[in-house]
Amino acid sequence: MSRIGVFVCHCGENISRTVDVEAVARAAAALPGVAHACDYKYMCSDPGQNLLKKAVAEHKLDGVVVAACSPRMHEKTFRAAVKAAGMNPFLCEMANIREHCSWVHEDRAAATAKAKDIVRMLVERVKHDKRLAPITVPVTKRALVIGGGIAGIQAALDIADCGHEVLLVERDPSIGGHMAQLSETFPTLDCSQCIMTPKMVDVANHPQIRLLTYSEIERVEGYIGNFSVTIRKKARSVIETKCTGCGVCMSKCPQKKIPNSFDCNLGTRPAIYVPFPQAVPNIPVIDRDNCTYFKSGKCGVCQKVCGPGAVDYTQQDELITEAVGAVVVATGFDLYDIGPKPAGSPIEGYGEFGYGTIPDVIDGMTFERLASASGPTGGKIVRPSDGQEPKQVVFIQCVGSRAREKGISYCSKICCMYTAKHTMLYHHKVHDGQAYVFFMDARTPGKSYDEFWRRAIEEEEAVYIRGMVSRLYQKGEKIVVMGSDVHVGVQVEIEADLVVLATAVQPRSGADTLAQKLGISYDNYHFYSEAHAKLRPVECATAGIYLAGACQGAKDIPDTVSQASAAAAKVMTLFSKDQLERDPVVARVNERFCVGCLACKKVCPYGAVEEKEIRDRQGNLVKVVAAVNPGVCGGCGTCQATCPSKSVELDGYTDEQIMAMIDTL
Amino acid sequence: MTPTKTLLDYSYYPGCSLHASAKEYDISTRSLFRALRIGLHEVPDWLCCGATPAHNVDELLSLSLCGKNLALADKVNGDLAVSCAACFSRLKTTQHKLTTSDSRRVQVERAIDGPVPLGKPVKHLLEILAKDYGLEQLAGAVQKPLAGLKVACYYGCLLTRPPEVPELDDCEAPTIMERVITAAGAEVVDWSHRLECCGANFTLSRPGVVLKLTGDILASAKRAGADCFMVACPLCHGNLDIRQQEIEETTGEHFGLPAFYLTQLLGLACGVSPVRLGLDSMIVDPKPLLRSKGLM
Numbered sequence: 001m002s003r004i005g006v007f008v009c010h011c012g013e014n015i016s017r018t019v020d021v022e023a024v025a026r027a028a029a030a031l032p033g034v035a036h037a038c039d040y041k042y043m044c045s046d047p048g049q050n051l052l053k054k055a056v057a058e059h060k061l062d063g064v065v066v067a068a069c070s071p072r073m074h075e076k077t078f079r080a081a082v083k084a085a086g087m088n089p090f091l092c093e094m095a096n097i098r099e100h101c102s103w104v105h106e107d108r109a110a111a112t113a114k115a116k117d118i119v120r121m122l123v124e125r126v127k128h129d130k131r132l133a134p135i136t137v138p139v140t141k142r143a144l145v146i147g148g149g150i151a152g153i154q155a156a157l158d159i160a161d162c163g164h165e166v167l168l169v170e171r172d173p174s175i176g177g178h179m180a181q182l183s184e185t186f187p188t189l190d191c192s193q194c195i196m197t198p199k200m201v202d203v204a205n206h207p208q209i210r211l212l213t214y215s216e217i218e219r220v221e222g223y224i225g226n227f228s229v230t231i232r233k234k235a236r237s238v239i240e241t242k243c244t245g246c247g248v249c250m251s252k253c254p255q256k257k258i259p260n261s262f263d264c265n266l267g268t269r270p271a272i273y274v275p276f277p278q279a280v281p282n283i284p285v286i287d288r289d290n291c292t293y294f295k296s297g298k299c300g301v302c303q304k305v306c307g308p309g310a311v312d313y314t315q316q317d318e319l320i321t322e323a324v325g326a327v328v329v330a331t332g333f334d335l336y337d338i339g340p341k342p343a344g345s346p347i348e349g350y351g352e353f354g355y356g357t358i359p360d361v362i363d364g365m366t367f368e369r370l371a372s373a374s375g376p377t378g379g380k381i382v383r384p385s386d387g388q389e390p391k392q393v394v395f396i397q398c399v400g401s402r403a404r405e406k407g408i409s410y411c412s413k414i415c416c417m418y419t420a421k422h423t424m425l426y427h428h429k430v431h432d433g434q435a436y437v438f439f440m441d442a443r444t445p446g447k448s449y450d451e452f453w454r455r456a457i458e459e460e461e462a463v464y465i466r467g468m469v470s471r472l473y474q475k476g477e478k479i480v481v482m483g484s485d486v487h488v489g490v491q492v493e494i495e496a497d498l499v500v501l502a503t504a505v506q507p508r509s510g511a512d513t514l515a516q517k518l519g520i521s522y523d524n525y526h527f528y529s530e531a532h533a534k535l536r537p538v539e540c541a542t543a544g545i546y547l548a549g550a551c552q553g554a555k556d557i558p559d560t561v562s563q564a565s566a567a568a569a570k571v572m573t574l575f576s577k578d579q580l581e582r583d584p585v586v587a588r589v590n591e592r593f594c595v596g597c598l599a600c601k602k603v604c605p606y607g608a609v610e611e612k613e614i615r616d617r618q619g620n621l622v623k624v625v626a627a628v629n630p631g632v633c634g635g636c637g638t639c640q641a642t643c644p645s646k647s648v649e650l651d652g653y654t655d656e657q658i659m660a661m662i663d664t665l
Numbered sequence: 666m667t668p669t670k671t672l673l674d675y676s677y678y679p680g681c682s683l684h685a686s687a688k689e690y691d692i693s694t695r696s697l698f699r700a701l702r703i704g705l706h707e708v709p710d711w712l713c714c715g716a717t718p719a720h721n722v723d724e725l726l727s728l729s730l731c732g733k734n735l736a737l738a739d740k741v742n743g744d745l746a747v748s749c750a751a752c753f754s755r756l757k758t759t760q761h762k763l764t765t766s767d768s769r770r771v772q773v774e775r776a777i778d779g780p781v782p783l784g785k786p787v788k789h790l791l792e793i794l795a796k797d798y799g800l801e802q803l804a805g806a807v808q809k810p811l812a813g814l815k816v817a818c819y820y821g822c823l824l825t826r827p828p829e830v831p832e833l834d835d836c837e838a839p840t841i842m843e844r845v846i847t848a849a850g851a852e853v854v855d856w857s858h859r860l861e862c863c864g865a866n867f868t869l870s871r872p873g874v875v876l877k878l879t880g881d882i883l884a885s886a887k888r889a890g891a892d893c894f895m896v897a898c899p900l901c902h903g904n905l906d907i908r909q910q911e912i913e914e915t916t917g918e919h920f921g922l923p924a925f926y927l928t929q930l931l932g933l934a935c936g937v938s939p940v941r942l943g944l945d946s947m948i949v950d951p952k953p954l955l956r957s958k959g960l961m
Contacts, residue, residue, distance in 0.1 A: 351838020352860075405828065473857030475888070480857070 002033035002127050005061040006119060007052055009043035009068035011098055018102040020112040024067060027116045031123050035059045044074050049081040056085035063126035067095040067119045090132040090584065090652060095122040121661040128657045132584040137631045139225035140325035141575045144169065146217060146514070149177020150557060151330035151549025151564040153199050158568030159328075160208035164575055167322055168203065169231055170213045174279035175200055177332055181262060181365060183372035183379070185557060186421045187452035193278060193374060200280040214285055218319060220517050221607065223632065224544030225325045225580045235315040237286035238272075242310035245282035249302035249311060250274070258290045260376070264366040266384060267376030272302045272311075276374065286311075326544050326571040327518065329528060330564065331511060333550035335363055336400035336408070336504035348406045350399065352471045353501065359385040360479055361472060361499045364418055371425045381429050383498050386477075390433065390497030393426055394481045395419045396469050397439040400504030408504050408525065413554040415502035416443045420453045422500060423462035435462045436494055438469050438483050446558065465492060472499060505554035520545055528552050538567045546570050585652045586633040587640060593647035594625040600639035600648055601626060608632035609639065671704035673797055675788070676741035678734060680752035681713045687749070687899035689943025693928035694748050694790065696941040700932065701798060701806055705746060708738045714755040717866055728769065729776040731759035739782040744797075748790050748928070750824045750898035756787045757830045789824070790928065791841050791897060792833060800848040808936035810850025813958050816930070817854050817891035817922075818842035819882065821901040822862040845927065846895055849934035856889035858882045863904040872908075879904045880912045883920045892954055894924040902926065906948045923951035933960055 006028035010016035021039045029037035036059040040048050043066055055061065064087070066078045071094040079089035097115040105111040141164050145156045148170030156168045168175070179185075180200070182192035203209055212231060219230040238249075253270035260267045262275040269275075271291040272284045292299040293313060303311040338350055338361070354361055360383045362370075373379040383390050397419055401412040416439070423435040442464070444450040456462045467484035474480075478495040485492050511526040520540040521529045528551050531539045538546050546567035549560040574580070587600075591614065601609040612627035626648065628639070637650045649655060683691035698705050711734055720727035734756065738745045747753040763770040764783050774780055794803055820839060828836035837860065843853045861882055864875030882905065886894060896902045905924040913919055924947070932942045939961060944951055955961035 348836075349838070351835055471857070471861070473885075475857070 002063055003035035003059060003061050004033050004063040004065060004123055004126055005052070005055050005059060006031075006034055006037040006065045006067060006123065007043055007048075007055075008037070008039040008097075008119070009048070009066065010039065010041045011068060011102075012042065015068070015098050015102040015115075018105055018108055018111045019097055019115045020108065021115075023112055024097070024115045024119060028065075028067075028119050028123070031120060033127055034123060035061060043068050044077050049077070052078065052081050053085040056082060056087055061087065062091065063123075063129060064092040065095050065119060065122045065126055066092065067097045067115065067122070069098040070094070070096045070100075088131040091126065091129050093122050093126050093129065095119045117665060120664050124660040124664045125657045128654065128660055130651065132651055134581040135584050135586065135630050136579040136581055137223075137225055139575060139577060139580050140227075140323050141165070142167070142322075142324045143326045143328060143571050143575075144227070144229055144322070144324040145328045145330060147177070147330035147332055147549070147551070148172075148175030148203075148211075148213065149330060149332045149549065149560075150179040150196065150199070151332065151551075151560045152177070152328070153203055154561050154564035155328045155330060155546075155548050155568045155571075156209055157199065157202055157206065158565050159571050160206050162568075162572050162575075164208065164572070166206075166209045167229075167231075167324060168209055168211050169215050169217060170211070171216050172275065173214045173236070173273075173283075173285040174275050174281070175203060175211070175213060176276070176278075176280065178365070179557065180276065180278070181264075181368055181372070183368050183375070183425060184421065186417045187446070187448045189421070189424070191373070193372075197278045197280075200278070204280045211281065213281060217514060217517055220327070220519070223606070223634065224582075225574070226631065227324050227327060227544065228321060229324055229327075230319055230321045233318040233320060235288075235317050236283070237288065237311065237313055237315050238284055239310045239312050239315075240281065240283050242308045243283045243306075244308055244310075246307065247274075247284075248305050248307070250284055252301050252305045254299065254301060255290060255292050258287065263369045263376045264363070266366065266369055278374070286313075326546065326574050328546045328548055328564075328567045328571060329514070329518065329520070329540075329551055330548040330567075331508045331514065331551040333505045333554065334508050335365055336506055338363055338399065338501055338503055350406070350501075353396075353399070353469075353499075354472050354474070358472060358474050358479055358499075359383075360390075360497065361501065363501050363503045364415070364422065367422055367500045371422070371429070379429070381426060388497070389430055391430070392494065392496045393433060393435050393498045393500065394469075394479075394494055394496040395422060395435065395437045395500045395502065396481075397437065397502045398468070399501040401502075402440065403504075408506075410504075410525070410554070411443060412502075412505040413443070414505065414556045416441075416453065417446070417449060417556065419500075419502050420444075420456040420462070423456045424460045427460045427462070435460075436481075436496075437462055437464045438467060438481075439464060440466070440468065446556070467492070505550060507551055511551060518542065518545055538563055538570055544574065582631075583635070584630070585635040585650065586630045587628045587635070587637070587648050587650050589626050589628055590647040590649070591625045593645050595645050595647075596624040596626065597644065598626055599642050599644065603638045603642045605636065605638065606632050606634045608634070670702070672702045673793075674704035674706065674743040675746035675793065676738050676743045676785075677705040677707045677746045678711055678714075678738060678752060678756070679707065680711075680747070680749040681716075682749055682751075682899035686903060687926075689946040690748055690899060690902070690926045690928065692941065692943040693926055693932050693937075696937045697928045697932040697935060700935045700937050701803075703793070703798065704743070706741050706743065708734070708741050708745075711737055714752040716751050716755065720755070720758075725772060725776060727755065728759050728762060728773050731755050732763065732773040732781040733777045735759065735781055735783065735785065735787075736777065736779055739785055744786040744788050744793075746788055746790060746793055748897070750789075750821060751900065753787065753789045754823050754831065757832075760787060761830050789831070789833060789897070791824075791845060794931070795841050795845050800844060803845070803931075804848040807849050807934045809934055809960065811846070811930060811934050811958075811960065812850050812852075814851045814930075814954075814960065815854050815890055815892045816846050816851045816895050817856050817886040817889065817893070818846060818859060819886075819894045819896050819901060819905070819924075820860050821896070821898045822860060822865075824897055825860070842895060842897070842927065846930060849931055851930065851934075854886070854889040854891045856885050856891065858885035863901045865900050865904070868900075868904055868908065875904055875908060876912055876915060879908055880916055883909065883912060883922060884916075884918065886922060887918070887920050891922060892958075893922055893951065895927050895930055896924055897927050909949050921949065923947060923949045923954055925951065 025039040082092040083089040255271040259265035260269040288294040369375040469483040507526040548564035548567040715727040715730040834841040864878040
């Protein structure tokens with residue numbers, strides 16, 4: 001007869017509000033094989049865990065059921081507790097009476113009855129639990145960082161400074177991301193380039209960092225500590241080892257009229273280019289879609305003028321495969337497009353703001369490039385349409401953000417602050433100009449943030465109007481801004497020279513595709529999901545993958561850098577051990593019954609099933625069977641459901657256990 | 666003259682305005698649809714939709730009036746065709762509110778003492794012409810293209826809003842009026858005040874508000890080089906047409922912009938005799954413009 005202990009948790013009121021926990025404990029005590037049952041307010045707390053440990057010793061328990069929350073939440077906690085009490089941790093199971101019961105039901109009597117059923121099933125399952133031993137797997141102490149913005153740069157530098165090798169992969173020809181595009185940064189107004197470019201150089205010079213720019217993730221296989229990543233190095237058409245970065249090719253390229261996306265299409269660039277003068281690496285790339293040679297076969301000027309002979313038109317995309325132990329995802333954000341609604345997008349456009357047809361209606365990033373000393377105007381703030389200095393500038397906040405009817409309900413977090421900064425930069429450069437800001441709320445909860453915002457109003461003379469704008473239209477050279485001032489209760493019309501929209505922060509395009517390659521989850525907006533909103537904010541639910549920066553949610557630079565360092569710390573924790581312990585919930589093949597049909601191999605999503613030859617003592621082949629690599633097995637159970645001869649089973653979820661659970665219902 | 670065979674058939678809810686101040690909208694709607702061989706069957710005994718006053722005073726009254734109309738319309742075959750922007754908005758709002766709230770539906774059913782059928786599609790004339798009849802077929806029915814006529818399509822504030830109710834077109838940047846009238850050969854102007862409010866029924870209580878708002882609309886259309894307006898709402902029409910002279914006197918700017926109902930312009934294009942389109946009821950005389958473009 002088993003001696004099982006059942007511990008029913010109130011979870012404060014989360015469970016006890018709907019489930020009569022005492023009745024559940026009493027019912028459990030009467031079950032055959034249960035030696036002890038009790039209830040407690042917070043089982044996961046220190047006194048709760050002590051209660052459990054004491055009961056294991058006192059009642060000589062050989063199995064434990066904790067009726068509480070989801071095993072995803074606290075299975076680890078309670079297994080550690082029973083282990084400390086000298087029991088095999090895999091003899092402890094969670095009966096989920098919170099997510100699966102109290103949270104989703106209202107009827108107390110029915111919920112209590114269901115909780116009793118759940119507990120009874122788990123008691124039957126524990127009776128068939130085996131003493132399992134953890135599996136150890138080696139850890140490759142080498143990290144992959146995806147994205148070379150400030151988040152990826154910070155994470156890469158931190159990990160590399162700790163002595164581990166880092167592979168930094170960036171989609172664009174240069175690292176730097178959005179921060180390299182900014183003019184000055186809030187709340188201190190220090191120049192973005194001045195604080196960003198040294199870090200970019202550090203990355204390039206770091207002996208432990210291998211930088212792969214103009215590259216994308218093709219495929220990710222494996223698991224925590226043992227990922228195998230295939231990276232597509234896009235054809236640069238310039239041999240990186242030969243190029244000296246002299247720039248002659250760029251100055252001689254006859255094609256110079258290509259809109260420069262780094263400058264938000266305000267300026268132009270040649271077909272062979274580096275995105276900006278401080279690019280890292282300072283190696284150009286040929287934009288094949290716009291290059292005369294690639295379009296017509298004629299030209300070839302850059303190859304002729306290149307002294308070291310670095311230009312190579314025949315270069316092909318290259319696929320390289322690398323082994324890494326951890327992945328930091330830092331793919332950043334895009335700004336909501338103020339242009340027409342893209343086909344198939346759930347996000348509505350802004351027809352009332354001219355659908356991006358009025359040239360002097362620009363977004364915040366375009367204003368950054370206008371204000372930047374290294375921008376297309378050398379830092380002179382002018383209208384894109386005619387190059388005139390704007391004397392009245394209207395800034396509109398919350399364009400896209402907090403607009404449920406347009407498809408986005410969240411706050412983009414950075415716009416209040418950068419708009420305040422924009423009014424200051426404008427005031428510093430156009431002394432007789434006037435800045436107006438339409439805002440819903442001013443959200444400035446950061447260190448020195450509110451002071452900064454007040455300064456924009458009190459010292460830099462920005463006029464803040466609380467209310468939204470209903471329409472923008474061109475009237476001669478002016479843009480008429482029709483809005484409301486809800487404090488005064490009047491309609492406002494301003495004839496502006498330039499309108500700047502603080503558009504919403506969205507995840508990078510293609511964020512969903514990358515998530516599917518990595519096997520990580522994302523929300524409705526394609527922001528990547530952290531494992532726990534409060535307690536595990538930098539880890540993905542998929543072990544060994546960590547998040548940094550705006551790919552997880554809108555963030556400013558200080559928060560991004562903090563999260564990047566936190567992700568790096570998590571990677572270093574992982575790398576601090578040579579071997580990693582994994583849960584032994586893996587599939588096991590019964591070789592006596594296996595007929596070697598290998599149906600399991602076909603369905604295994606992890607590629608964990610191999611063929612194994614069984615030979616007799618003379619070395620003659622007896623049969624071929626399936627074998628599961630426990631290091632790779634993800635414990636999903638697909639093979640168990642597929643096997644026609646019932647000869648593969650998942651430890652902890654055997655057929656015997658499942659049948660016992662069903663039988664007791 | 667009854668057409669021998671109709672291509673499409675609709676139940677028809679004209680609404681109070683179309684039996685009174687906007688009679689020419691009703692006349693031209695019937696004439697145009699006859700020319701296009703679209704059958705219109707007026708719902709017998711229909712009630713006022715309640716318009717703005719009812720839903721401002723009592724939501725249940727407003728929903729019940731439209732609930733009753735939906736029940737009456739259910740007895741007539743064909744989707745429900747509506748020409749007035751306000752009636753259209755009230756009927757669609759009622760359908761929307763009663764579909765999304767069972768408790769409201771029960772209240773209304775108690776008030777009108779019978780069930781409210783919610784399944785019949787309520788369609789604005791624009792929707793019928795652009796989607797059901799189709800722009801290609803419409804272009805094929807044009808006998809006298811409106812070539813050279815520069816039209817400012819005026820939606821007003823109600824026709825496309827709020828987006829979840831009319832579901833007619835993009836709420837803030839619609840093109841359905843432009844698509845319909847260009848199918849009849851007219852030229853459309855790109856102008857700023859297509860969706861601004863004209864002041865609506867404040868024309869009686871706060872005329873000053875209307876003079877400002879409608880004045881802005883007139884000035885914007887003039888600036889864009891329009892010859893005339895095309896409207897789909899009796900109240901917008903009233904403000905643009907009746908108040909135009911007064912606004913000209915206040916601002917000193919001459920507009921001279923006739924405001925046509927869409928059915929009047931399309932009727933002209935489809936060869937309907939001008940006498941059957943109620944052009945005589947317009948305050949800003951459209952005849953000089955139409956003559957100058959060779960359309961009359």
